[in-house]
Structure formats: C-alpha cells, structure tokens
Amino acid sequence: MTRVFAAPDGSWRVMADTRSPLTASPLHRSVWVKPLPRERLIATLRPMRRYLQTAGLAGSPCDVAELSRTALAAGVTRVTPVGAMLQSYAGEPHDGVYALQRYSRRVAVQADPARFATTACLDDLARPVVLPPPTGPLLGKEDVQAPARELGRADAELYFRSGGSTGAPALSVFSYDDYDTQMHAAARGLLAAGYDPVGDRTANLFYCGGMYGSFISFFSVLERLGGVQLPLSAGPDHRATAQAIVDHGADTLFGMPSYLWQLLNAEADALRAYGGLRKVFYGGEHFTEEQRRTLKADFGIEVVRSVTYGSTDLGPLGYQCTESSGGVHHLHADLHTMEIVDLAEDRPVAPGETGRLVFTTHARRGQQLGRYLIGDLGREVPGRCACGRHAPRFELMGRTGDVMRVATYFLNHRRFLTLAGERGGLRGELQIRLDRTDVRERLTVRVEQAPATDPDRLREVFLSGYPELRSAVSEGLLDLVVEATPGASLDRSPTSGKLLAVVDARR
Ligand SMILES: [Zn+2]
Structure with missing residues (x-):
C-alpha cells in the first residue's frame, strides 16, 4: 500500500501511498503522495475543511482553473503553484480573512440626499484638515522635470504633457494610484459645484490626444461618478459636435472656454433651437462676465462654473461650491497646502493681497512636489464660506504672464x-x-x-x-x-x- 523513496543520505523522503484519505505529515522534508480522483475531491476534502488552508496546484491552465474552483469549494482558502505555498504578498488574506478585519467595525452615516446632493464627504463640514506646514525652496516647472525623469517604474505609469508648446514638451508623471486619488478629488469638487451624476448628460469637449490630460481626466472623473458621458472631445467640426449634442440630449458641457465659445457661436442657431443646454463646467481658462451673461441669456444655460482648478503637474487644486462665483475656489485641503507669496519677492503677502500662488502636494507617491509656483496669481478670500466648508478659499487673479512690464x-x-x-x-x-x-x-x-x-x-x-x-x-x-x-x-x-x-x- 505504501512505498517509501528516500535520499541515500536521508535528507528527504517521499511516501507513495495508493490510499486517498488525508494523513498528517511527519514534516522534516517528508511528503505523502496520494491519488485523489477529481470527482471524489470535494467528498474527500470537505470533512477536513476546518484544517484546510493552502493548496498547491500543478497542471494545465484549464486544470488549474477548474481545480482551483473545486479546491475553494471544498474549503481551501488559498491556492498557489506547487512550490510557492510558503510565499505570500503584502496584505494577502490569511485563513479566509484580511488580517485586521476582526479588529475593525463597519459604520454608516446616512444624510438626507436632497440636502447633501453637493456634499461628497462630511469631514470638511465638521473640521479643517491640518497638514504639515510646507518647507524647502520654492520650485518652478524646470525644477520638477529632471527628478520626474528619474522615477522608478512603480511611480511612472502615466505620462501627461504639461505645456512646453515650443521645444521639448514638459511632462508630468503619475502612478495610477496618484491619478486615482486625484480623479476622486476632482469628482468631489464637481459634485460641490453642482454637477448631478444622476440627471446630467455631459458632452466631454476637452482636447484629446497628444499626451494631453484634460479629456482623459474628465473621462475618468465622469466614470468614477457614474455620470452619462458623450466623449466627443474638442473636434474642429462644430456642426457634427452640435448635432451629437442635440441627438443625444446632452444638457451639460465640459470644456475650455475658448473652444466652447467658438462652438456656441458657430452653431448658435442649432443650439438655441435645441434649447436643452443647462450647465457649463469649464477649465483651463475663464469666461468673462459678459460671456457668462451671453451663455445665460442667449442659450438658457443656468449654471456656469469651474470644472476644477488645477494643473497637469499637481492635479486638481481647487473646486467651486455652489456659493463660489468668478474665480473663487476652495482649496482641495485634504491633498494640498497653499501659500501666497509676493509678486517680486519670496515672502508671504499681507492677508487679502494678490500674489503668486504656491501649492505643496501631500498626496503624491515617489515625487516631492513641495512649494510649487504654479504660475497663477491669486488672493486669499477671508472667512468661512456660506456653504459651510472649512477648506480655505482663494480667488484666481490671472496668470503670472498676464502682468506685463510695458x-x-x-x-x-x-x-x-x-x-x-x-x-x-x-x-x-x-x-x-x-x-x-x-x-x-x-x-x-x-x-x-x-x-x-x-x-x-x-x-x-x-x-x-x-x-x-x-x-x-x-x-x-x-x-x-x-x-x-x-x-x-x-x-x-x-x-x-x-x-x-x-x-x-x-x-
Ligand atoms: Zn463654499
């Protein structure tokens, strides 16, 4: 019934047994080999399920797939290749549960959906986020380009072009984890600005291709929000774009003001006759007050707000709430800290004064993006916002390059x-x-x-x-x-x- 094969020096032993029932191993480099026909696998193993843990499987890909299902159904909690049963990865479940699960509690807060439609998270209504104060020198675009080229594979999964319209393009590099964190933040900001993922039908009209991030990012944001999306991008054929908006009943436009303005002017008759546009969320530039009035008076658009304030290098930095107008944004205070420094000297401005905006990002793996001069001008908006959020507010006052020495x-x-x-x-x-x-x-x-x-x-x-x-x-x-x-x-x-x-x- 059993035959023993042993190494001449006694360093290992294989016991070949013709009987199926399980037996305790003597350990010390000794293994049992037993036959177990596939159709009797569950019946044989199931009674032992309290003791089963890891099964090492060898076979063809189809065998491994089929036998894995059977082994798990019999009570095994873990399947590995033969020879890899002792290996594991960080965070792998053990005995069928995650390591800390038994010490955690699942809790829930339900808020009235009608009153909290623009609130993604209650935390910021309750207390301000406190992040470590920024330190180190002020950095510009050039200062982050060289380190970004040295990033390891794990931190360099997604490359976006970040300006540099002449010469070598500047690049921003992300891990997918960082990108995901940022897209969720932008999604929370869009909710705050009045985007309704259930009701709105959005034409995504940002620029696409050439490694630019805007279209892709808002595609990702809408995907995470589960919103209806027409991924049209900023195409040159305004007629076809307007036709698609009308045909598919889009009521919300995402895009850059200069593109949206051209589209609305070129297709004014068709889009006015359609009369279905309700919301515009813009990014990258600003609408003037007069343009906003035109959007509302001529096209019946009720909501015109910033889709997000951000940069390719740092991701979403600010968002508008339904109480924000013009260039006023809340800081994404859970991701970044903000400073405002003087136009000419590297010192903080007096409260309320316009200066250069400096952001330090605290949620980026593998990259130090501290005290980054974004190239925008802004001023702090004092006091607590009427929306109740603690996140600091700032008003954008143009690009650093908008100030001309003439x-x-x-x-x-x-x-x-x-x-x-x-x-x-x-x-x-x-x-x-x-x-x-x-x-x-x-x-x-x-x-x-x-x-x-x-x-x-x-x-x-x-x-x-x-x-x-x-x-x-x-x-x-x-x-x-x-x-x-x-x-x-x-x-x-x-x-x-x-x-x-x-x-x-x-x-
Ligand atoms: Zn607010």
Missing part, C-alpha cells in the same frame, strides 16, 4: 478684460499684443469682432479706467491701439488651443 509700468491683462466687459460691453474674447516700434512701445488690444464692437469707444474706456495706462500714453512712452478682429484670427496655443492672453512680440 513702458516702465506693470499692466495686467485682467484689468483690460474687466474694463472691456464692465464698461465697454465687450462680449467676446480679448488679446493683447506688444510690439516695439522705432520710437516707443505699442500695446494693441485685439477684441473679437461683433456687430456692437466699437474700438474707439473701448480705447476711451481703457484710458479713462486704467490710470497707469493713461500715464504711459500721455507721457509718450506707449501707443495704444484697439482693433476688432474675427475670433478665429486671434493667436492660440498651437498645441492646446488655449487663447494666448498676451502675445509679446518685442523679443
């Missing part, structure tokens, strides 16, 4: 935009071009041509509303020109399609 003065593109919208009635886009003539510098404000556009009147508005500009012109240091031009001829980034706020042709 004719010895610092001029801000934002100021032109505000004056044109509020006092000049401009509804379209605006771009500033700087040139150097033989005698002095020239600042050309290029505004989108519309029936009501009046360049002379706009020039008066700028001069009367912007004292530094008025001084530069009256002192003979600067020529101010306002010209109306078709929207399509304004300069845009060749890769991302973003409207260039300032085109500096002096260099």
